[in-house]
Amino acid sequence: xxxxxxxxxxxxxxxxxxxxxxxxxxxxxxxxxxxxxxxxxxxxxxxxxxxxxxxxxxxxxxxxxxxxxxxxxxxxxxxxxxxxxxxxxxxxxxxxxxxxxxxxxxxxxxxxxxxxxxxxxxxxxxxxxxxxxxxxxxxxxxxxxxxxxxxxxxxxxxxxxxxxxxxxxxxxxxxxxxxxxxxxxxxxxxxxxxxxxxxxxxxxxxxxxxxxxxxxxxxxxxxxxxxxxxxxxxxxxxxxxxxxxxxxxxxxxxxxxxxxxxxxxxxxxxxxxxxxxxxxxxxxxxxxxxxxxxxxxxxxxxxxxxxxxxxxxxxxxxxxxxxxxxxxxxxxx
Ligand code: LMR
Numbered sequence: 001x002x003x004x005x006x007x008x009x010x011x012x013x014x015x016x017x018x019x020x021x022x023x024x025x026x027x028x029x030x031x032x033x034x035x036x037x038x039x040x041x042x043x044x045x046x047x048x049x050x051x052x053x054x055x056x057x058x059x060x061x062x063x064x065x066x067x068x069x070x071x072x073x074x075x076x077x078x079x080x081x082x083x084x085x086x087x088x089x090x091x092x093x094x095x096x097x098x099x100x101x102x103x104x105x106x107x108x109x110x111x112x113x114x115x116x117x118x119x120x121x122x123x124x125x126x127x128x129x130x131x132x133x134x135x136x137x138x139x140x141x142x143x144x145x146x147x148x149x150x151x152x153x154x155x156x157x158x159x160x161x162x163x164x165x166x167x168x169x170x171x172x173x174x175x176x177x178x179x180x181x182x183x184x185x186x187x188x189x190x191x192x193x194x195x196x197x198x199x200x201x202x203x204x205x206x207x208x209x210x211x212x213x214x215x216x217x218x219x220x221x222x223x224x225x226x227x228x229x230x231x232x233x234x235x236x237x238x239x240x241x242x243x244x245x246x247x248x249x250x251x252x253x254x255x256x257x258x259x260x261x262x263x264x265x266x267x268x269x270x271x272x273x274x275x276x277x278x279x280x281x282x283x284x285x286x287x288x289x290x291x292x293x294x295x296x297x298x299x300x301x302x303x304x305x306x307x308x309x310x311x312x313x314x315x316x317x318x319x320x321x322x323x324x325x326x327x328x329x330x331x332x333x
Contacts, residue, residue, distance in 0.1 A: 025060040026252065028240075029084040031069045033192045035216035039146045039274050040088050040236055041065055043267025050259035055252055061086075067193035072172065080137045085244045088144055088236040092173035099132050102237065104316050104324050106175035108305035111233045114145065114272065116328035121235075125327055130237070138239040141257075142264040145271040146210045148230040152223040153206030156289070158297055160184070160304035166205040169195050174315055176208075178308045179232070192217075199223060210234050212271075215278035220288040227291045229301060238264075 028051070034040050048061035064070075070078050076097050078084045091105035104110070111117050120126050121143035130140030151157050153166060164184035170176040172189050180187040188204055192213075198204045200222045207219065213234070214220055238260065245253065282288055293301065313321060 025058055026055075026248070028059060028061045028086050029064065029069070030061055030086040030088075031064045031075045031078065031084045032088055033067045033072055033075070034065065034213060036063075036065045037274075038212045038216050039210075039267055039271035040144060042270070042274070043144050043263050044088065046266045047259055047263035050262055051256055054255040054259050058252060059256065067191070071191040071193050073191065079239060079241055082241050082244060084241075086238065086240050088238045090146070090171060090234050090236055092171035092176060092234070094133075094237070095174060096172050097136055099136060100174070100315055101129055101132055101317065101320055103173045103175040103312070104320055105233060105235060106173045106179070107312070107316075107321065107324075108179050108231050108308055109302055110324065111148075111328055117145075117233065117235070119327045120324060123327060125323055133237070133239060134242060137242050139242050139245050140237045140239055141260050142238040144236040144238060144264060145268045146212065146234040146236065147271055147275040149208045149210055149232045149234055150214070151206065151208050151227045151229050151231070152214060152219060152225060152288070154222075154224045155205065156225045156291065157206070157227045157229075158291060158293065160300055167203075169198060169204045169207040175308065175312050176232075178311045179305055182305050182308050182311075195219065196222065208232065211275045211278040211282060215281050220282045220285055223288055225291060226282065226288050227293065229293065229298075231301060231305065 030044055030048070032040055032044060036042070036045065044063050044065070048063055051059050051061050064084075069075070069084065072089065072093055073096055075084065075087050076089060076093065079087050080097070091102040094100070094102040126143060133140045153168075155162060155166065157163060160183050163180070165186070167186045167188055168180045169190045170180060170187045171192070177187040177189070185206075190198060190204070195204075195207055196217050196219055199207065199219055206223065208229075208231075209219070214223075214226070220226065248256070279290075283290060309321065
């Protein structure tokens, strides 16, 4: 795969060698792993529409959704090598390239709601986190929402004890691994594109995700139970290859920044609604029992996951966790 990525990178480098003209627009390949009818898919489409409009066709954005080009880990390597120019991986996926700090977003119950999230992403802490990406050859342009995660399995999940011994697929985040271990479950890191089949064949018993991801990947068809835990958040960092971005004519970069700003406002303005609609669609499909927790059951889940904060403090950084919690007014441990 690395060879393939390299070959693609050199083709792209050649294509970018000449100046942009009406005949040879600048191409932005935007790769992502989810369906087009999700919060990320819709925001990417909006960015394409606005970027092409504001640059008067000098930039063409090619979107490759649903892991058609690369899976999770490969897409980050491809971006670093210049085989694609833009991605929006979830916060949970930057650990493998050496930026562990984004895993702070994965801490259970750290975000009480989206208003608290915005305090981080729109403030100095969000900007500081984006800066960490530059030494990795990428620039963070924006934070895009998906939403809050629910738990699914073929077993009813109400109490922490229900998780014991079950295998759960996780994104590539050590915080998420620790979270499932705290519940007595067995975490297994897996690419998003492989989750449906792993659930169907019983390679894993369950997973955590937003309603829009569950519905568009048809996970509900192979999961009998969904519990509305809202225990964590999935959001994205839109990243662009640094060399590519720095090499753009300043006027074009400005137009793309404007397009990104507006696409972000658009996407983040409708992500919650998209997840609500997906949840309704899951209910309507009638294959999955949807459970909600009583306040006491919710408290038991929070308590069971509390040790995660201490366990990952060394990895994510206690000062960062403290700063995050201070910004959000969220849970303190
Ligand atoms: C996942 O891997 O479960 C999600 O990060 C996929 C995505 O991009 O929303």
